[in-house]
Amino acid sequence: MILWILGLATLALYLSFILMKNGAWRSLWVGLSLVVLVGSLALLHFNDSNHFGMKQVTKSTTQVIYSASPSKQLPLLLYQNVGTSGKHTVYIYKTSAKGKATHTKADYTVTNLVAKAQPTTAQVTTTRKEWVYKSGFYRALFNNENNHAVIRVTNTFQLPKTWTALTTQQAKQLAKRIKAMQQPTAAQKAKAAAAIEKQVAAALAKNPKADAATVTKQVTAAYQAAQIQAVIKAVKGNND
Structure with missing residues (x-):
């Protein structure tokens, strides 16, 4: 709407200034057209720069x-x-x-x-x-x-x-390390088995009535989760 008002004010100013004879009516139309023209330009400026009419x-x-x-x-x-x-x-x-x-x-x-x-x-x-x-x-x-x-x-x-929040580069490193964990060496297998066996024994000693198979499963899952968290921590600490 403001552009239509601006266009009409410009046209009115032109017609009144060029076509009308000198006199009160000419001065009135020129003045009104000029006020509307300048006012429209001011509103456009304040809307664009200061978001006039907005919240x-x-x-x-x-x-x-x-x-x-x-x-x-x-x-x-x-x-x-x-x-x-x-x-x-x-x-x-x-x-x-x-x-x-x-x-x-x-x-x-x-x-x-x-x-x-x-x-x-x-x-x-x-x-x-x-x-x-x-x-x-x-x-x-x-x-x-x-x-x-x-x-x-x-x-x-x-x-x-x-x-876990990781960069895309860290995620690639993590994928490589997890893949390597899934293919452990004999020494790594033995180390993991010994650690799990020790934790199972401690858990059964604390609760002799517990089912050994269930405890072993729980301890194994917790051990694997801890290993993954250790890898994640290492990856996050690697800035390369």
């Missing part, structure tokens, strides 16, 4: 996310720096178990955080702060331009204890 609103949505890692036993939240400055980071995840991987937007208005909270399911809360028009009048006046312009987007990831 800030904040909206938050929470979504369950899934690991982009192919391993169900080792869910990962992957992230990667974009550019050489390291100021922008994108996080990679899935929005459905069988869907394709997606990622956060790399933009100066986007901030990504990994919270310390540990829910039962991985999730991301997206808080979007933006400019919207105060009313339908302003929206029509400025032809809906700049409506929903982003001020700031914050993605807050909350991960269960079973999840």
Whole structure:
């Protein structure tokens, strides 16, 4: 609407200044046209520079996310720096178990955080702060331009204890080390067996009535999990 007003004011100024004879009516039309023209330009400027006719609103949505890692036993939240400055980071995840991987937007208005909270399911809360028009009048006046312009987007990831956040490079290193763990040497097998046997014996001594097979299974699973966590810690500490 403002552009139509600007165009009509320009036309009225031209016609009144060129076609009308000198006199009060000519001066009135020239003055009115000039005021409307300058006022329209001022409104456009303030809308563009100071968001005139607009207000800030904040909206938050929470979504369950899934690991982009192919391993169900080792869910990962992957992230990667974009550019050489390291100021922008994108996080990679899935929005459905069988869907394709997606990622956060790399933009100066986007901030990504990994919270310390540990829910039962991985999730991301997206808080979007933006400019919207105060009313339908302003929206029509400025032809809906700049409506929903982003001020700031914050993605807050909350991960269960079973999840780990790694860079894509660290994830590649982890995959290699996990693969090597699945093909242990004879010495490594013997070391693991001895450690498990010792822990089983300690558990049975503490609770003689416990089922030996069940205890062995539990201890083995805990030992393997501890080994994987040790590898993850080593990978995260490796900056190469």
